[in-house]
Amino acid sequence: MREITSIPPTLGLEDLLFNGYSEPDEDKDEVLQDMKSHSDNVTVIFDGVTELSSLVVKKLVEKDLLPDAKIIITCRPDDEEDLCPEDWLRVEVKGFSEETIKTYLSTTLGDDHREVLSNVELMTLCHVPMYALMVAASFSSGDSLQPRTVTEICINIVRICLQINSNKPRIKNLNQFIKTKANEILSLAEAAFYATQRKTVNLEELSCDDSCVLSFLKQLDVKVAPTETRTVYAFLHYTMQEFFAALWLLKNPDKIREVFQQCLTEEMKHMKHLIPFMCRLLIEKSPCLMSCLTPAEELQETRNWFMEEMIDTFSTKADDNELYVDTLFLCQCLYESQSSEACVYFLNKLDFYLDLSGEDLDPHSCCAVAYVVTQSKERKINLNLEDVTVSEQGMKQFFGCLQNVEWHDSLPLQLWMVVLLSEGQTECAELLHLCKNDLHLPVVESSCKGQCLSLLGSRRYGLQQSV
Structure with a gap:
């Protein structure tokens, strides 16, 4: 799709396939007609899609052209909703184990x-x-x-x-x-x-x-x-x-606030990916790059307001006066910044309550959350992990920061659900130790209970059922 994005939106199917991609050795009219007549034997893969800017690509995706063809789109998770019909099969690449x-x-x-x-x-x-x-x-x-x-x-x-x-x-x-x-x-x-x-x-x-x-x-x-x-x-x-785009934006700080606001819109939400880069580029730390491109006093002026305004922008009040926080995104930004002061400002704004409910956390996201939690030295964090999905690698990060977390009544249950529904089983023993050998499970989740009891074998532990 790097090349396809250069092709005019009015391009036809023949030009898309044979000029935009590759021309067959034999007569292309014959090949095109064969594809139309036997579209069930055709597979079209659009790799690295950001938007359906071309009309012919959109028609292929919507099955107006080659209706029986298999269409495969690869994209970032953030772009998925804008590109793929709801009834499509979705496959997520989880990455390396x-x-x-x-x-x-x-x-x-x-x-x-x-x-x-x-x-x-x-x-x-x-x-x-x-x-x-x-x-x-x-x-x-x-x-x-x-x-x-x-x-x-x-x-x-x-x-x-x-x-x-x-x-x-x-x-x-x-x-x-x-x-x-x-x-x-x-x-x-x-x-x-x-x-x-x-x-x-x-x-x-x-x-x-x-x-x-x-x-x-x-x-x-x-x-x-x-x-x-x-x-x-x-x-x-x-x-x-995106990294280079962040360089230019920091060199032009008068545009940063405008980009912050653009990120809150559906059309321009992809600009969010620049912000974590900016958080680290502003820091006076080796290896440096931004300080080689702009005077130190200009960078300092931006540092004076950037982090707090960024946190405030992505912690906004909705019409019902309820605070909406893009918690996971802000944790990733704070991790890039490696700034304890910014983490404390963020946690104070949330009254030390991190709501991660419903999130699907990859290992690096867990690393970012754990970093933010460990920056709270004076006060325990109230952590909501309800319906959270975490990989085995990610759980290791969570266990490393639990000493900074307030152990409220529902947390053991949430942790057990996360562990038992994760890919691995190596964290059960450590969680049992943290819970003082108590096992917390919901009554209705019999599959989780069976899985956990099979792990315990003949050893004896207290079993607490939570409704």
Whole structure:
């Protein structure tokens, strides 16, 4: 779909298949007619969709064209509701298991993979295959500093790529070199920002021609007519495009509040993905990047208001005066920032009550929540885990922060439900210890009770049934 987004919305099926994608060796009219006559034998895969901007793509998805064809769409979970009809089969890629992460890292990093395995934050990131690749790339550079967040990994990769493509591999002062490339980097960042706003991966009006900076991009030659092609550029991965877009937004702080408000709308909610990057880029910490692109006093002015205003924006009161909080998103932002002060401000705003009910938490989300909870030194957190789904890796993060959690009556039941419905069973013994060998289960969930009792074997524990 990186190439498809460049094709005019009025494109027909024939051009989509044979000009936008690939032209068959035999007569294309015959092939097209065969596809229409036997559409039940056709499978069309749209990979990495952000929106259905093309009319012909929309018609294929809605089965107005090739009605019996199998249509497969891959997209981010955030885009799913806008792209797929409700009656479609939904498959979610859960990512790498802990064992797969170890296999992948040992294959790519050799003995160095043990450094990643000892870093809990990086392990939780690696369940996403793309982040596992980025972690491996970051460690392959030989840098002794271990990144903890997605933003730090992106910073490392940008710095490594600039050094490699500078034709000066032995640069002693990389920060100074980045400063000499600031205008070119920010020019690319501006193109990334406006492309992200449009929900496209193709960069338009790219004025940067510096080969070192353009090394982040892939060149695409798109066929627009039988004898004419147009060259466009795209980032190697959408995550890097959003990262560069965040760079430009921080350089233009007068637009940040406008983007905050846009994120609250259905049409522009995808702009939220820029904000976690901004939270880390503002911090004065090594490895640095933003401080090489903008004066220190400008960054400080933004720091003075950014975190509190960001938290306030995503903690809004609805018409019924009830506070609506995007809890999981804010925890991810706070984790990227690694700011204890911001966490305490957030928890104070919520009166130290974190409502995660109904959330499906991946390991990295659990890592973010656990980080926020552990920043509360003076007061216990009231944690709501009702109907929460957590993987086995994620449960390890939760158990690490429970000493900061208020042990209210419903929490043991919620924890037991989370553990018993998770993929693994290794956390049962630890939870039994935390609950002083009491087992808390709802009366109606007989399947959970049976599963748990089979785990206990012949050992004796107190059983408390909760209605």
